[in-house]
Amino acid sequence: MPRASTRNPTRRSSSYSPVQENNYNIDRFSHARRDPSRPYPTLGAVMDRTATADPNEGFSDLGFRDFLQAARRVSRRKLARIETNPHATELLNRGVEFVTETNETFNSVLEASVLHTGNVGSMLMDEVAVTNA
Numbered sequence: 001m002p003r004a005s006t007r008n009p010t011r012r013s014s015s016y017s018p019v020q021e022n023n024y025n026i027d028r029f030s031h032a033r034r035d036p037s038r039p040y041p042t043l044g045a046v047m048d049r050t051a052t053a054d055p056n057e058g059f060s061d062l063g064f065r066d067f068l069q070a071a072r073r074v075s076r077r078k079l080a081r082i083e084t085n086p087h088a089t090e091l092l093n094r095g096v097e098f099v100t101e102t103n104e105t106f107n108s109v110l111e112a113s114v115l116h117t118g119n120v121g122s123m124l125m126d127e128v129a130v131t132n133a
Contacts, residue, residue, distance in 0.1 A: 025066060032061035050074050068115050072096055075122035082129045092122050 024043045032038040041049075041061055049057060050073040059070045075096045084092065095118020098111050 023069075025063070027063050027065065029063050033063060035061065046070055047073075050077075064112075068112060068119070071119040072115055075119045078126040079122050082125055084125065088125070092118060092125060094118070095121055 024046070025040060029040040031040055038061065040063075046059075046062065046066065049059070050070050059067045062070060079092055079096060095114055098114045098118070100106050100111075
C-alpha cells in the first residue's frame, strides 16, 4: 500500500523572527560567541548565511536566541523541499513554526525547546532524504 506524502508548505508565524531588525541581537552582544576578537555578526550577514545554509559554516558565533531563529529559517527552507507523510509534515512544521493558540499562555522556555527540537528534527529528516536520494 503506497504511503501518502506531502510536500511541506512553508508557513510564517511565531513570536519573533530574525528577519525583523528589532528582534535581532536583543541581548546586545558586541562580539561573536566564544571569540571576542570578532564582532557580532550583522543581521544582513546572518540572513545571507541562512540563505545558503552551508553545513560547514554553522552559526556557532551567534547567541542562543539568534541561533534558534537562524536555524529555524534554514529548517523552513529544508522542510519546503523534502517530502514526508502528512503526520511527519505536521509534526515538523509545528516544531519549526511554534505558535500558541489564543487561549494558551505563552511560555518562552517552551517555545525555545520546541523550536530547537523542530530544528533538529528537520535537519535529521533532510539528512535522511539526502542519504536515501
